[in-house]
Amino acid sequence: MTVGTSGTGGGFEKFCAGETDISDASRPIKDEEKALCEKKGIKYEEFQVANDGLSVVVSKDNDFVECLTVEQLKKIWEPGSKVNNWKQVDSKFPDEKLELFGAGTDSGTFDYFTDAINGEEGASRTDYSPSEDDNVTVQGVSGSKGGLGYFGLSYYEENKDKLKVLKVDGGDGCVEPTTDTVQDGSYKPLSRPLFIYPKATSLDKAEVEGFVEYYVENNASIAEKAQFVPLNAEQETELKKDLETLKAQHKS
Numbered sequence: 001m002t003v004g005t006s007g008t009g010g011g012f013e014k015f016c017a018g019e020t021d022i023s024d025a026s027r028p029i030k031d032e033e034k035a036l037c038e039k040k041g042i043k044y045e046e047f048q049v050a051n052d053g054l055s056v057v058v059s060k061d062n063d064f065v066e067c068l069t070v071e072q073l074k075k076i077w078e079p080g081s082k083v084n085n086w087k088q089v090d091s092k093f094p095d096e097k098l099e100l101f102g103a104g105t106d107s108g109t110f111d112y113f114t115d116a117i118n119g120e121e122g123a124s125r126t127d128y129s130p131s132e133d134d135n136v137t138v139q140g141v142s143g144s145k146g147g148l149g150y151f152g153l154s155y156y157e158e159n160k161d162k163l164k165v166l167k168v169d170g171g172d173g174c175v176e177p178t179t180d181t182v183q184d185g186s187y188k189p190l191s192r193p194l195f196i197y198p199k200a201t202s203l204d205k206a207e208v209e210g211f212v213e214y215y216v217e218n219n220a221s222i223a224e225k226a227q228f229v230p231l232n233a234e235q236e237t238e239l240k241k242d243l244e245t246l247k248a249q250h251k252s
Helices: 008-016 031-039 070-077 109-117 134-142 154-160 179-184 198-204 206-217 219-225 231-251
Strands: 022-025 047-057 065-070 099-103 127-131 147-152 163-165 167-169 192-198
Touching: 008 022, 008 031, 008 047, 022 179, 022 206, 047 109, 047 179, 047 206, 047 219, 047 231, 065 070, 070 167, 099 109, 109 147, 127 134, 134 147, 134 163, 134 231, 147 154, 147 179, 154 219, 179 206, 192 198, 192 206, 198 206, 206 219, 206 231, 219 231
Parallel strands: 065 167, 099 127, 099 147
Antiparallel strands: 022 192, 047 147, 047 163, 047 192
């Protein structure tokens, strides 16, 4: 089995052209992609396999911020931003130097955060401390009173003794990132479902069928190992139903 690398959109292009058996996706398939698949006679099923949530963190010594709006996060992180003091974020905040830590540009976390906050994947100010190693971000933020960083929620949960997590206001008030708020989508825009799209006819291949069955059976441990938020009971039931639907499609 070959695993190729591309973004969700590029993946669907190959999938709907009949080049791949399974497409991974960090968003649902779009109508125009569905139309492409239909045109090529590609039948598939959408499996939600995990939830993704990012946390925005500050130092435990930070006693002045509990919640940031998406607008404030954008003001801090947008390309060309010169915000380097908390007072510039909100006049009620103290005159405290703002030090930024975040994901490296090769990371899916970077793509997701920039898209959700700045409205475009990869659009970010560049004068921050980037790292592909979340430990470096933990050390940087925890060691700086004015530090601010972001990474996956599960990584915050492993380091909650060293950091303080912020609530985010995506338009409906301040919401704290938790397993529940990520699973139900109320923590927005920094939570999202993750999918795989298996092609029905690819179940002809024993290795594809085996892989998909394994994925469904072990979705919780796979999500945890990948530092994602597992499915809740309702989502888990839906996933098992989707597998049965795919198998029925395959037989028909």
